[in-house]
Amino acid sequence: MQALSLICFHCHQQVTEIGRYQTRILDEMQPMCCPGCQAVAEAIVANGLEDYYRFRTEPAEKADSMPDDLLEKLRLFDQPELQEEFVIHQGKTNQVQLSLDGISCAACAWLIEKKLARLAGIKQIAVNVSARRAIVSWYPQQVALSEIINAIEKIGYHAQPFHPQQQEENFKNTDRAYLKRIGLAGLMTMQVMMIAIALYFGLFGNLDEDIREFMHWISLGLSIPVVFYSGAVFYQGAWRALRSGGVNMDVPVSIAIWVLFIASAKATVLARGEVFFESVCMFIFLLLISRFLEHRARHKAAQISANMSKYIPVTATLVEQGNTRDILAKLLKTDQTVLVKPGETIPVDGQVLDGHSHVDESMLTGEFEPVTKTPGSEVYGGALNQSGTLTIRVLRPLKEAMVNQILRLQDEALLNKPAIAQLADRISSYFVLAVLLISALTFWFWHAQGNANAFWIMASVLVATCPCALGLATPSALTSAMARLNRQGVLLKRADLLEALCEIDTLAFDKTGTLTEGKFSLQQTINLSAHSDEMLLRLAAALESYSEHPLAKAFAPYAGTLAENVQVMPGFGLIGWIDGQEYRIGSQHLMSHPVPDSLSACNVLLADRNGILAGFVLTDQIRPDAAAMLKQLNHYQHCIISGDNQQNVSKIGQALQIDRLYSQCKPEQKLKKMQELQHQGQHVLMMGDGINDAPVLAAAQVSVAVGGATELAKNAADVILIKPSLTLLPVLFNMAKRSRAKIKQNMAWALGYNLLVLPLAVCGYLTPWLGVVGMSLSSIIVVANSVRLLKADS
Template sequence: MSINIAEDCCFHCGLPNEDAQKYQVVINDVPHAMCCPGCQAVAQAIVDNGLVNYYEFRTEPAARGDSALSNTMAQLSVYDEPDLQEEFVFDQGKHKQIQLTVEGITCAACGWLIEKQLAKLKGIKQVSVNVSARRALISWQPDQIKLSEILSRLKSIGYESLPFQPDTHEASYKKEHKAFLKKLGLAGIMTMQVMMLAMGQYFDIFGNIDDDAISYFNAVSLLLTTPVVLYSGSIFYISALKAVQAKTVNMDVPVTIAIVATYIAGVLAVNKNTGEVYFESICMFVFFLLISRFLEHRSRHRASLISSNMLKLIPITANRLENSIWKSVLAKQLIKGDMVIVKPGESVPVDGYITEGKSLFDESMLTGEFEPVTKSVGDKVYAGSLNQQGSIIVKVSASVKHAMMNQILRLQENALANKPKVAAVADKLSRFFVIIVLAVAIATYLFWYYQGSEHAFWITISVLVATCPCALGLATPSALTCAMAKLNQLGILLKRADALEQITGISDIVFDKTGTLTKGEFSIQKTWLNESFSNELCDTFGLPHTTNEQLVMHLASIIEMRSEHPIAKAFVDANQKLGPLSLSQKKWQALKDINVTNLNIEIGKGVSSNIYHYQCHIGSKKFIQEKLDRVLQIDDITALKGANVIFAMGNQVLAGFWVTDTLADDVTETLKQLKAFKTTILSGDTQANAEIIAKQLGINNVIGDSSPAQKLDYVNNMQKINAKTLMLGDGINDAPVLAAADVSIAVGNASDLAKNAADVVLLNPKLNMLSHLINLAFATKRKIKQNIAWALGYNILVIPFAVLGLLTPWQAALGMSLSSIIVVYNSTRLMR
């Protein structure tokens, strides 16, 4: 007969239950309260396995569930607090995203294991592990799963994780670094001692050694080898155990089998005083493998340090204006609209706009360009940039969490989440290779055993050691991480890693003209006025006819200033050069405050608005013809030939403007380096203006007068004939075509819309970064192919020697470790 449990006690263990609603399990269709997650987990397991009768026939309460689980969940639940998540969790509509520092990652197989295990959880949208940086990028649905549950799942499979922060991440690295050095140092010292004893026996250095002395030396070798196996080699066993628990295999499985089997065989041989011992091979194997893992660990940190150090440039504190007093506060407490002062020699604490002052700024951490940039009132400054001269006051435009530098690092993590095809192939190949290695090892043992060879066991150990595919697992991630680090140094932001792979297959490079091939610094070289109409406007506004040009330019500028197109600034500047109209202060103020209504900006075409009773349009010739009530053949106005901006009011053309741009400083040299590709100018400017630029640059394929839709159609048509296109642009009108191109690049000071649509952002405004990007893409592909070829080639080459018994275990260990070291070293050459 079952015992009775009081209502205020845990139904499982019978202990007092303080929160009866928090942990519940439905048993026989009745909800029962549990006191902790441990009891809840055990009770749920009993129910799930069809053992609910236990609760009907038990005679005493069960032991309380694992208190460690309760403590763990209590500690992790703090990360579900909204105030704490505000610092490191990013909202993405229905999903949330976090970047974690994950301890215990030793190889590519660890990343694969974490991704597969977390992907099984309900509510997980995306999991991507960057093995090189020891970070995980996770997106989840908060209504289906909590962050604490994700962290708990990681802990349950053996990986400690915390929200990524540069300081804690660095501390985590140093902790692992010290552990590596301890394990490596112990293995190195013991290997030397064991090798000395083994060499003495092999080469008879000590003279004639009797059996008792040999037994003594073997016993000493066992004593010296034991800490190497139990401590130094523990990193491999833990990794293998995690994989086996997840019902899979990784590269450390054959390593663990080889070490443990050889050690146990040695222990038996010493105790029975018969058979061979290979303690020196065990020590050398662990030592060499730890060396390769340590070098990989250090190179990964070197590559990820570049990104982590960017965040360290953001100061911890800032001086905020509070009640007319500058007060020191934490930078992460700043919100949009706050005013902060940045003194000479200080770093800007947050993104914002200068409201007072002028200074030089070092933005090399973003652009890779060390030449200072002059900025004044109205210009944007970025967190982490160094103020080199005068004091400035900045109005905060985004919190530290959403600063440009943080966004860059988040985008890079997203980029590594999108693994290129070659990376996916290499990951699958390495896992299949482990299975093949185990199968070959079993077959080798059976063959030599039935041949009656006394060395069957040791030949099998050599096979396991020699063919461990560690190098294959490192081939792709090591190269990609080093490539990303190099791009960071150059001021190139890669938003998806597979873009590097796609760049190597492009055939056509398509350039937008304005702001890409040219500086985007426009000026009005010539103006044509419809004198009769402009004089009529002067009469309307009560102005003398001599001011008609000033009036027209003023009207054009107050419309254009509402547009983000680079050409708009030319009208504002021209209006300022002409100076104010000769009017009374009252009249001039009324004209400056003129009411502009019904503003409509058509991207890539022009701007429409109403001024008083006039409907105004300013833009391309095609745009004006579309907007006027009657069909107007602007080409019939001889004086307008070559004008690329037309201004119309009502149904009449009021003015025409010849707006010109200048070539970017390095564009000619850059195009010389891109001769292997077919180049095209695809511009919204007039065909005549586009051809002028093309002629200067030696580009034969020129398409002007293109609307955003026409640009998109052009790229789509290119793709239909299997041409792989790379598109460069900077404006809002380029966003659709950037999104459609095989690879898209936002250049220089591109609009936010263009940056969002692009696969790559050149933070450095110099166009020669394009040739650096393309060269690095090809170099990365070569490195990955070289790494895979070397890893596969070595393993395929060494298998026959190992199977035939021509390799001793220590020789196999040396060869396998050197293979991994060569792959890592080859990848780090990308950073030079």
């Protein structure tokens, strides 16, 4: 054995890195030349096939391996400078978010999690199939990031640190690949179908047998690119599932394709028997369209949320020894000092050292009214500085800023979301195993009886009971429902959400921007002067025209009078001169006279030198369609989870007759409240619009972002209302119920048909040709039933 130490035990090629790749075979450690051969050898051993090496007569072919340059590129991810971009340090462990390419179902996620869990140094691995991402926590002293990515590459998937732009590019590449496969399959299917129909119905007249065989050879040639290229996506998924010891929907699909194709090719070569090339091509074409529609829904959702990174600050003004210079925000370190001018985005979480200003934190808190910042106040990266200049001491680097914490909180909530099992996948997994067993027993029985048609009887069983209709039952209904919802202004990121909606029993709403319009308007004027209301409003509008405060916009319709020498008092209001008179507008703290009790409900006061003239009540308007939406969904439990104060939340709750109210909730408190509801056994749909809603949206069983929501809220949500109408929520629930009914009808038909034809095929009464016709009709019936969802009342 020593002489063999320099050659690979699997393929007998030269080993260049002795001792790096090894596998225990036949109770001895054997050298391998590359990770590809090592992976294949480990799979052979794991499946109890070691005798292959004992009895083989020649070495195996060299397994595919990653190029050396790719391995070197992966090692770049271990550099601390590069890891600063995307790795979060959590004490003794590190955490990274990876984009995954090539995953298609829950079995793929299971395989990745299972393989990485065996890797020494991995603390936790969680894969999100719909987002095609994984969050990995590991101990850097035991395993390197490059080894983690390498382990994923070795099992057939591609991983890299998550980046929004790169994720979008991956979607586009997949989109183009689907279009190529569908285009080829559609073109060839039309040609094969024309030949098959003409032969079946005698449209060519009485053909000689040689001409008929020639037509079969043409069909074979046209089918080969469809089977080998267009259908390859199914075989790759099936191979990964089988290699991991599981079965997914790609397995029965792949078996059906190859049984039909091989039987047809055999009949063509031997010039006897039936051919089923048109069924093979049609099956591949229909399934590709279904998967492409689901992929495009995810792609469109990704495009909508592609701008979420705009909330992450890019540059900052660093103050060093009295001088300033611009640097990247991500390079800022704790205790450094930065300068933030009016109109600029605050680069990191910090503490104000000097300056007074109004800061718009709506992208974090969801509340429209700015917050006054003075020395000692804490500010957050991503918030907008509206008025004064601030000098800030850095408390945390950018990657640990609140905006990034919310992003990570959202992703972790997504990974902890309960998985919705696909009923069709579970049934087909067991069904295909049963069919394979019955087919094998059928062949053995008829072959033992000396029946020359034993193979064709077995083929009839496989063809007639092929789970084509079962495979189309769920996706055809879901994609039809999604297409209908898209036309109505509702975008779903995942098709399985329609099933989850049927389990919802509680509706939770954010207040500002969701149940309300998110902008202030004048509700009441309390006049204490001799002036008319119109005159007071013109005075107020003249002063407020110099303010950037959101409350000031409520007075814009009354503008007309000009003010002079206006002073902005951050956190208090404005002082200015109009027609030679001094006026003040703002909070009670700006007033130089006592505020009467009659104005206690007013949030803006107007005064001159002689006293207070008037008070104004400004409120956020309830959306006009909110009450109608709640009335249509009155059989669900309702609650409000808001970051606004108790008084405002109570006012909205009373107006909309909602009793369960949770106010003054920060993002983490909203998430905790959601989890409490779920622990009580409630299935919750959450509707929101702000960045502060992102974690709770991700944690809900189903989440909805209203029209006009922030990009981050849209990214976290499962459903996006493209049109700004709350009445689309009842439409969504109605479609969910209709689609579930269609799925049940489709599966009942598909299973009923298979159970009906199975005994006929086993007994030899059903020819392969009739099996193909029955299978095709079964699939057409399922698709036709699903397409009815595109109609309004079907």
